[in-house]
Amino acid sequence: MGDFIQMQNIVKRFPSVTACNHITIIGFAKGEIHALLGENGAGKSTLMNILYGLLKKDEEEILMDGQSIEINSPQEAIELGIGMVHQHFMLIPKFTVIENIILGTKLKREPFLDFKVARKEIEALQKTQV
Ligand SMILES: Nc1ncnc2c1ncn2[C@@H]1O[C@H](COP(=O)(O)OP(=O)(O)OP(=O)(O)O)[C@@H](O)[C@H]1O
Ligand SMILES: [Mg+2]
Known part of the structure; x- marks a missing residue:
């Protein structure tokens, strides 16, 4: 490698x-x-x-x-496949948890935010075994 x-x-x-x-x-x-x-x-x-x-x-x-x-x-x-977990949280205080999580991700139904789909994907990720 x-x-x-x-x-x-x-x-x-x-x-x-x-x-x-x-x-x-x-x-x-x-x-x-x-x-x-x-x-x-x-x-x-x-x-x-x-x-x-x-x-x-x-x-x-x-x-x-x-x-x-x-x-x-x-x-x-x-x-490019480079992710970052920040040392100091970079959350937007006024945003909800879902809004913060999907911030910067590609929208599936541009220009609309699909919170239902986002919530489903986040719930599926929670169940993923590492
Ligand atoms: N945006 C900025 N403007 C001016 N100086 C900065 C900025 N960001 C970092 N510095 C300075 O650059 C130097 C390196 O900072 P950096 O945060 O990269 O260090 P670090 O190794 O991550 O430290 P730590 O172990 O505390 O997290 C420090 O002297 C810091 O004060
Ligand atoms: Mg640091």
Whole structure:
């Protein structure tokens, strides 16, 4: 199994700090589980937020299956098969549980939200054995 995702020379500067200073990860293979270790403020969340398209790059190259890819939004990351469980919850307080769960997912009956179908799918997922 080859390296499915590689991150090369990732740099992210905030005004007061360089959060990621030329970080290279070679690489993540499909089905592997990795732990990213570092002290508070080391840049772990920043690095993952870049992979998930939440933060814009300063300098970087992300490779998927050996090809250079651009990830400009979480939507694009999801389409590439990259998901994210956030360290800090990113829920919209005014939304219901179902509205928060389906936020950003593809609508089956655009432009309408089908809450009945969403509820059924969520209930089916709850019964899925991991
Ligand atoms: N949006 C932002 N604007 C400015 N600085 C930021 C921003 N996000 C993170 N930082 C800074 O970048 C550095 C890395 O932060 P990051 O949250 O990536 O670290 P972390 O390794 O995930 O830390 P923790 O273990 O606390 O979760 C920190 O100095 C942080 O204050
Ligand atoms: Mg973090």
